[in-house]
Amino acid sequence: MVLGAGLAGLLTARVLAEHFPRVTVLDRDELPETGPAFRPGVPQSRHAHILWSRGIEVMERLLPGTTAELTGAGAALLESPRDLLWLSPADWFQPVPGARVLIAGRELLDWMVCRAVRRDRRIEVLGGRFVTGLVAGPDGRSVTGVTLRDRPPLAARLVVDATGRTSRAPAWLAALGYPAPEVTRYDSHLGYSSRVYALPAAPGTAGSRLQGRTDSPRGGVLVPLEDGRWLATLVGNGEHAPPTKDPEFLEFTRTLRSPALYEAIRDGEPLTEPTGFRATANEWRHYERMDRWPDGLLVVGDAACRFNPVYGHGMTVAATAAHALDQALAGLPARRIPAECRALQRRTVAAADVAWQIATSEDLRYPWTEGPPPDRATRILQRYMSRVMAGANTDPALSSAFFGVLSLSTPPAALLTPGTVLRVLSKWRLPTAPDAPPYPAHTP
Ligand SMILES: Cc1cc2nc3c(=O)[nH]c(=O)nc-3n(C[C@H](O)[C@H](O)[C@H](O)COP(=O)(O)OP(=O)(O)OC[C@H]3O[C@@H](n4cnc5c(N)ncnc54)[C@H](O)[C@@H]3O)c2cc1C
Incomplete structure (x- = not known):
């Protein structure tokens, strides 16, 4: 049973359908049946959403043909920065290839992904189901279902909380006698x-x-x-x-x-x-660090770890976490999955590491950002990344390496290969922040 029909919930449901005979997705909102529509449960859909190449790749792997359906419905599949006029903190990027990016209204994206998931007969997606808590087994050590507003409780062998940034999982766990998770938070307001x-x-x-x-x-x-x-x-x-x-x-x-x-x-x-x-803080609820964790429960997506959205990573991380879950479940019989939830929680949330590092180290450049202060490694990283970005503005090879990492398609180590470091050092004299970057001619 998956709670929340956002991107994290839908892609997780798709993965679980390969392991359980039936997967039910519950969402508090009435879900649109005939086309994209605003949902109060996803208020962020009013704001620009981009899906980076790694997210596109995983979505396509789990739901083949969805990208073409989206572009057929008017979504734009672009190459960044080639197709986007992009002013970095240093200067304008040259219009060279870098990473693919899908730009679609969030309502269109959610509706199309939901429609694709619903084609799988093993998955049922139900709207109008407001989840209010977890049900524990007689031993109190396992989650065996959920309670709902105005409806009877439902039983499940596995419950996945994908209810997003408003997740009530800490209170639900407290009601079962579990301590609150540690939280790391950085807020650049x-x-x-x-x-x-x-x-x-x-x-x-x-x-x-x-x-x-x-x-x-x-x-x-x-x-x-x-x-x-x-x-x-x-x-x-x-x-x-x-x-x-x-x-x-x-x-x-x-x-x-x-x-x-x-x-x-x-x-x-x-x-x-x-x-x-306004609620744009980076917040990681460290369920993966808890001493005690119930069998039969996972927390994924923004419910576990959310980012300052300005870096555009939440949906891509939701997708990569679903992919990590898929890999972790390979060869695991369904009956053993609930007991493995503690390890699965660790494996899936690790997908957030790189995006977390990018978002928090960038936010920590702003002196008013609230959160643990930057350590020496973060300050060195910030200085190096300023240089990478300044170089990437003019050097297509650096631009490609930079966007590979930003799109979560290549690991950050790609920016530390000897060749890349040499390229960065060769641009050391470039200003990292010119006063008034000239506005480049449009080349459509
Ligand atoms: C302003 C803004 C801009 C963003 N821009 C980007 C971007 O450019 N690129 C990007 O990748 N990410 C972006 N994000 C992040 C992105 O929106 C999320 O990371 C992404 O939607 C994955 O979230 P999710 O599926 O975990 O949660 P959500 O998409 O928020 O979905 C949660 C679902 O749970 C349901 N729900 C909540 N409570 C209950 C309950 N009690 N019972 C039943 N159902 C419930 C909700 O109705 C909703 O459908 C942005 C976020 C914000 C706030």
Whole structure:
């Protein structure tokens, strides 16, 4: 039984269907039947979502043909930074290949993935089921089902919590007598504000991304949606959080490090009001470190570990964790799976390691970030990564290596091979943060 029909829950259900005769996914929301629709349980769908190449690869492996279905419905499969005008903290990236990225409205993505999962007759996805707690076996050492609001409890041999960032697993475990998990948290107080536009003319690139940096902690992205609409998502830390009102939303885009986004949307017609989002802290609930763990329970996706979304990793990590679970279950008979949950929890959450390192070390560049202070290794990593990024702006080989890691397709060690280190060192004189990077000509 999988709790939550977000990306983590759906891909996990697909993996479990190879091991159990029947998998049931429960979601608190009524799930759309005929096409993409907003769901209150996934409020982040109002904001730009990108799926990096590693996430695309795993989704395709688990649900073959989904990428083509998505692009057929209007999602954009792009090469970053070639197809995206991208201002890094140092400078503009050259339009060279780097990593594949899928850009789709989050509602479209969820609906299509859910539809693909539902084609598997072993999986049932049920909406309108609000889970309120876990049921324990008579020994108290195993989870044997869930309780629901306004419905009778349901039994299951394995329960997977994929209820996202609002997961109540710590309280549910406490009710069974388990201690709270250790939590590591870094909060750079990043705020989001997004709105959908109709643009009078395509902006000349397939999308754009303007990153902030410590001396100018404001940024934004403009990405295409299906049906020719565009989604502008603005971000800023602390007092720089983007406004959720008119005309301040547009005014904010004039204060970014480049006028590219302002120029792209200023003559556009806003189709929605701006919507904000503030709970963007990185938070790792270390269930994998708990001394005692019940049989028959796993916690996956944002429910276990969530990231500052500005690095675009949550969905890709949800996919790689499902892949890790798939590998860990290979050869394990279904009857033994509940008893192996402690080890499985460790294996699946390890998929979050690299994204966690990227998000927290980048957030720690901002002096106001709350959380354990950076150690020496993190500070060295930050300095090296500033150089990598400055070099990657102009050197296609470095750009490719950088995007390979950012997309979670290649391990970070790829940035430390002797060849790459030499390339980085050869660019040591490049400024890591020029004052006013010139705005490059669009080359659609
Ligand atoms: C503003 C923002 C922007 C983001 N941008 C990106 C991006 O560009 N790229 C990227 O990869 N990731 C991004 N993310 C992260 C991404 O949204 C998540 O990591 C991803 O959705 C995986 O989450 P999940 O499946 O664990 O949870 P969710 O997608 O949040 O799904 C949780 C599900 O559980 C259901 N649920 C909750 N409580 C209950 C309950 N009690 N009973 C039953 N069902 C319940 C909800 O209805 C929902 O369907 C972003 C996040 C935010 C907040």
